Amino acid sequence: MKSLFLNMIQEHMYSKRYAKSTIEAYLFWIAAYIRFNNMQHPSCMGDTEVELYLNHLVNTQNVAQGTQAQALNALSFLYKEIIKVPLSLSLNFVKSERPRKLPVVLTQTEVTALFKHCITKHYLACALLYGSGMRLMEALRLRVQDIDFDYSCVRIWDGKGGKTVL
Template identity: 35%
Template sequence: MKPGAPSLQSTRLLDQVRERVRYMHYSLKTEKAYLYWIRFFIRWSATQSGGMRHPRELVVADVEAFLSMLANERKVSASTHNQALSALLFLYREVLGIDLPWLNNIGRPQQTKRIPSVLTKDEVAGLLAQMDGVTALLARLLYGTGMRLMEGMRLRIKDVDFERQAIIVREAKGSKDRVVMLPRSLAPALRLQLLAARAQWEADRQVQRGGVEVPHALASKYPKVGDTWGWFWMFPSPTLSVDPRSGVERRHHLYEERLQRALKKAVAAAGIVKPVSVHTLRHSFATHLLQSGTDIRTVQELLGHSDVSTTMIYTHVLKVATGGTASPLDALLSV
């Protein structure tokens, strides 16, 4: 157990990992990833040594051999490799309370810095024209604000301010809040979506369904806060689901794969050959803002980047897209 952290109540190792992850308020996605890699590491080590051993008994050679296997045999990407290492570091430091010197000496693979795929304004218009319904509204919202996929999906009623034409993005990457613009052109459609969400909320209240999920210990302090209108989802799911942590059946926000599938179909219908994901809308938002003359610090704040160097990648996209440097071939042929 790590000094300063509360004692773990669970006895099984993986349950202890869950307990510590939740105490530190990590996301469910992180919890699942860490459990996967820790379970994988233990089972793989057992196949190498001929028997199951507790991670306390494993040494630096075991960890390095596991990471080498991922890189050389499984050929995982640098980001996946780093995720596996982070899971093991979490296990030893946060769960087992072991901060061995060799943990700090295990190198992380360098991730390749790639220029993001960005759509032109015409391509964005063509893509959005192929979409309809709530997924079309979501795609327009993500492009129009620069929000990440889950930031848009988790949008609450209370965080959409029509009067100030602003949207508050809560607990974004790095657990930071930020404010983005509410596109004027989307206000009518968002108001209609709000009415649809209101009808769903009222129907849930009439049958006394469990309220929506609220962050951290807020539900313990205010038991009925999840039932209130302000905390309801702007994009609620049409069906109920069971919360994997609490086991409570409640209404979640719209499933993210619904937008991903709709976008994939729209890309094909629009005849776009570039690699496009939902995140491409965010890349295009930033690039088009810089292209229109918005200063990079403003774009940094809208995207929620901690360091302006992260935002600078879009200036590289602009250099290529605008053809700022003439090719010597063009000068030769113009003679």
């Protein structure tokens, strides 16, 4: 069960129409920040505690740049939107230098083997995802009228960033 404070933040984010995954991530980082600071209320803390927490993430937990950035964004949201006292623009913390993971690319043989094991009813969606670079939600939102047989193209609605793609 979440605290009343975290529930209030969740309701505020829902009212601002944040994505469910963003809400979950931000609540995770805010709760972790509060636990790191011995359950102190964030309104009693500020830049110094945020800097200590971000340093802890890099030095102790060895998180990647993106993870540290997500934690910073969550805390920035907390202080700007909820506490109404924005963080300083000149926070002084150690930035993660852990290298980004390179994506794993399958060979043609591996892709062929993958498609051989694909269930028939999922084959078309998997082939579209692989061949076009579509994201999962883009493929799941496809409808028959999104396919233009005359021009041999597919229309993507609500692509990442709110783009419509042909």
